[in-house]
Amino acid sequence: MKIVELPLDCLDLRYASLRARRPVSEKRLVASLGEMGQQCSVVVVAGSEAGRYDLIDGYKRVRGLRQIKADVVTAAVWEMSAAEALVRVYQQASGSGWNAVEEGWLVWELVRTMGLSESEAGRRLERSKGWVSGRLGLVEILPEAVLEGVRSGKIGAYTATRHLLPFARANAGDCESLAVKIVENGFRSREVETLCRYYGSAGKEGRGRMLEDPARFLKALESTRHKDAGSLSADELRCLKNLELIGNVALGLARSLPVVAGSDTAQGARERLKPAWERARRRWDELSKTTALVFPASAAKPVSAGGADRRKEAMAHA
Numbered sequence: 544m545k546i547v548e549l550p551l552d553c554l555d556l557r558y559a560s561l562r563a564r565r566p567v568s569e570k571r572l573v574a575s576l577g578e579m580g581q582q583c584s585v586v587v588v589a590g591s592e593a594g595r596y597d598l599i600d601g602y603k604r605v606r607g608l609r610q611i612k613a614d615v616v617t618a619a620v621w622e623m624s625a626a627e628a629l630v631r632v633y634q635q636a637s638g639s640g641w642n643a644v645e646e647g648w649l650v651w652e653l654v655r656t657m658g659l660s661e662s663e664a665g666r667r668l669e670r671s672k673g674w675v676s677g678r679l680g681l682v683e684i685l686p687e688a689v690l691e692g693v694r695s696g697k698i699g700a701y702t703a704t705r706h707l708l709p710f711a712r713a714n715a716g717d718c719e720s721l722a723v724k725i726v727e728n729g730f731r732s733r734e735v736e737t738l739c740r741y742y743g744s745a746g747k748e749g750r751g752r753m754l755e756d757p758a759r760f761l762k763a764l765e766s767t768r769h770k771d772a773g774s775l776s777a778d779e780l781r782c783l784k785n786l787e788l789i790g791n792v793a794l795g796l797a798r799s800l801p802v803v804a805g806s807d808t809a810q811g812a813r814e815r816l817k818p819a820w821e822r823a824r825r826r827w828d829e830l831s832k833t834t835a836l837v838f839p840a841s842a843a844k845p846v847s848a849g850g851a852d853r854r855k856e857a858m859a860h861a
Contacts, residue, residue: 544622546584548615551608554598555590558629561648562602564696568802573607581608584619588628596620599628626657630667639806642700644693647682650675684711688722698725701798702732706739717742717754724757732798733791734761789830 575582585601596618598605608616621628633641633649641649653664654675665675681704682690689707692698698707702725711718721742725735738757741764742750753760775783804812 545620547618547620549587549596549618551605551614551616553594554587554596554605554616556598556602556605558597558599558625558652559602560694561629561652562645563642563693563700565603565802566696569603569607572603573610576604576607576613577611581613581617584617586621586628586632587618588621588623588625597625599625600632626653626659629653633668636806640802642693643678643681643704644685644690644700647678650678651682654679681708684708684715686711686715686719686722688719688726692722692726695726697729698722698735699732699798702735706732706736710739710742713743717750720754721757724754728758730757730761732794737761737764 581604583601583604585604586599587596588599589595590597599621601616601618605616621631623631629649629652633646650664650668653659653667654661659667661675661679662672665672668675685703685708689698689703689711693700693703707718707722710721721735721738724730730738738753738760741760742753745753800816803809804816
C-alpha cells in the first residue's frame with residue numbers, strides 16, 4: 544500500500560451505487576473539508592486503464608472535495624483486486640456503518656457481478672451462507688424505486704427493510720408506486736409504517752385511493768385522531784403526546800447512534816455519549832416500572848371497534 548495524491552478526475556466511481564447517501568453527515572463533512580482539508584485517505588485500486596483508479600472507499604470525501612472545488616485527493620493505493628478491496632473495507636469496519644441494504648448491494652456485486660459463489664462471498668465477509676442469501680434476496684425483492692430512494696438518502700434503510708420489504712413481498716407493483724410517493728413527499732418512517740399498516744387492512748378501492756394520494760390519506764387520518772383527542776382531559780392529552788414523543792425520539796436514536804458511534808473508530812464519540820445514555824437508561828427504567836403497574840400484561844385487550852371505525856373513516860376521506 545502507498546499513499547499518493549491523485550487528480551480527482553482520474554478516479555472511476557463504479558462502486559458508488561454500493562453505498563447510500565447520508566445528506567446530513569455529508570453536509571458536515573463538506574464543512575470540515577473546507578475548514579481543515581482532507582484528514583483521511585480514500586481507498587483506490589488500479590483501474591483497467593493506465594493512470595486510472597477505481598474508488599473503493601471514500602465516496603463522501605470525494606463528493607465533498609468536488610463541492611469545495613478541490614483538484615486532488617489523498618489516496619491509499621491497495622495492490623489487490625477490486626473484489627478483495629471491497630471485502631477488506633467491509634472487514635475493517637466490522638460491518639459497522641453499513642446498513643442492511645448496503646450489505647445487500649455489496650453481496651450482489653460480489654456474487655452477481657464478480658462471480659463469487661454465495662459460500663465464497665460468505666467466507667470472505669466472515670458471514671454465513673444464510674446471511675449472504677438473505678442480503679442478496681433483500682436487494683432482489685425490493686423494487687428499484689425503493690432501492691433508489693435508499694441510495695439517495697430519501698428512504699431510510701430501516702424503513703425499507705422493516706416496512707417496505709414485507710409490502711414488496713405482498714405486492715411489488717404497489718410498493719413501487721408507494722416508494723415514488725415517499726420520495727416525492729419526504730414521508731418519515733412512522734408515516735410509512737402507518738401507510739403500510741393501513742394498506743394491509745384496506746380493500747381494493749381504499750388501497751387505490753391511498754396509493755394515489757398518500758399525503759391526503761395521512762391528513763385525513765390525523766384529522767380523525769384530533770377528533771378523538773377532543774374527548775381526552777388535558778392531563779391525558781399531555782401523556783399521550785409525551786408517549787408519542789418518547790417513541791419517536793427512541794426510534795430516531797436507534798437509527799442514528801450506530802452511524803455516529805458504532806464504528807471501531809468512534810471510541811471518542813461513545814465515551815462522550817455514554818454518560819447521557821446512562822442517565823436516559825435510569826429514567827427509562829423508572830418509566831418501565833411505572834408502565835408495568837399502569838399497563839399490566841394481563842390487562843392487555845384487543846383493539847377496540849373504535850380503532851377500526853377510525854381506519855374506515857380515514858379511508859373514506861383519502
